[in-house]
Amino acid sequence: MNNPVLFALENDLPLHEPLQAAIGADAGEIDQRRFPDGESYLRILSPVRGRRCVLLANLCRPDKKFLPLLFLAHSLRMQGAIGVGLVAPYLCYMRQDKAFMPGEAVTSRIFAELLSTCVDWLVTADPHLHRYRSLDEIYTIPSRAISGMPAMQAWLAQQKGPLLLVGPDRESQQWVATLAKATGLPFIVGEKQRHGDREVSIKLPADDRITNATSVIVDDVISSGHTVLQTLAALRDVGAPRTICAAVHGIFAESADEKIRLAGTNLLATSNSIPGNHCAFDLAPLLAPAVQDLLASAGGSPHITRDHQT
CATH class of the missing domain: 3.40.50.2020 (Rossmann fold)
Structure with a gap:
């Protein structure tokens, strides 16, 4: 099973099927719901040991989506995935790229730091690069920003x-x-x-x-x-x-x-x-080469050793 496994936390994402076909991925299945107190339940149903995993995430209105994304990425590694990459066609938290007023949070840098600890690589489309020349200024993982x-x-x-x-x-x-x-x-x-x-x-x-x-x-x-x-x-x-x-x-x-x-x-x-x-x-034909390149070059996950030591 050399094909990557593609997971999505939302049903019916319009990019899911075309991206899965374009990168030759198998469909990943999960069970998720929320407890009465609002906390997330997540269970991975697909075997992922020794396999490369790709997460497709709609990060528009991201605040309720980020924790489930983090839980999924971490759980995939705990189940033995050898790499977890993220395709986020719309990349959130890019507009606040400086503190315009004293005390403002520069959320683009904070979010980039958090996401860089969550996944091994990132592919996105037309991120809002205004004061940043590239994603490498704030992300510490390999990243590709394609043009739509x-x-x-x-x-x-x-x-x-x-x-x-x-x-x-x-x-x-x-x-x-x-x-x-x-x-x-x-x-x-x-x-x-x-x-x-x-x-x-x-x-x-x-x-x-x-x-x-x-x-x-x-x-x-x-x-x-x-x-x-x-x-x-x-x-x-x-x-x-x-x-x-x-x-x-x-x-x-x-x-x-x-x-x-x-x-x-x-x-x-x-x-x-x-x-x-x-x-x-459709962005899938444009995203697919970047995803395939990162899948080929990433190899094993740099997070695995750290996770196994904790």
């Missing part, structure tokens, strides 16, 4: 043109510029002014192409949706005839997707990194 843009590019090729790519702000410029270079499509980038956690305004450059094309708002993640909503309003004000919103990760806090649809966008599309109603393109 090729999957978005393939989806975009199916949309009717002419198309104009729109980056809401400077942070989105890296994604929209990459997508424009790959597709040959024109793009513009707006200027965002933030007035608070939930208040932003977007100013678009004057460009006649806005009124003669479908505007495709591109970003890495849609969370509260305020930036997208303001971009839609700015496009509407200058006469955009049709709009599409596309992002790698769709968090859609507080029903943001419904607000975006009600604001008049014609189509809303995300990858299948997070379960939802708008998953339109």
Whole structure:
């Protein structure tokens, strides 16, 4: 049994079956529930001794998910797994990358330290690297951060043109510029002014192409949706005839997707990194090579010796 074993703590993750097929994994089975006091019960049903294990985790809204993830990773080693890696297509706790005010917790570093003790390697997609140049600055385990843009590019090729790519702000410029270079499509980038956690305004450059094309708002993640909503309003004000919103990760806090649809966008599309109603393109073919590379290079788990000594 040389195939890895793929486990997930949630049922019906849209990436589960395609990733399992792409890496040639066997399905791992677990029994889990919560006790009346809210504590987690977990039992591994699949044999894992001498096998490499991969965890697929949806880390959107992570606080209730992290302890079960830790319990599963630790229990797999106790059952004899020779390695436990994590595929977290959406990587949480990346935005608080510095203390903006005295006393603030830099949660990106704290979470990275905890997760690095939990698993042997990490694969993710388009993490929010703003002040960090790479995950290696905060993670002490081997990590791979793939771009979801090729999957978005393939989806975009199916949309009717002419198309104009729109980056809401400077942070989105890296994604929209990459997508424009790959597709040959024109793009513009707006200027965002933030007035608070939930208040932003977007100013678009004057460009006649806005009124003669479908505007495709591109970003890495849609969370509260305020930036997208303001971009839609700015496009509407200058006469955009049709709009599409596309992002790698769709968090859609507080029903943001419904607000975006009600604001008049014609189509809303995300990858299948997070379960939802708008998953339109598949990250599994992009994640699989990174997973296979780490499975091949990781060998035995560096955590095993430590666990056996405790």
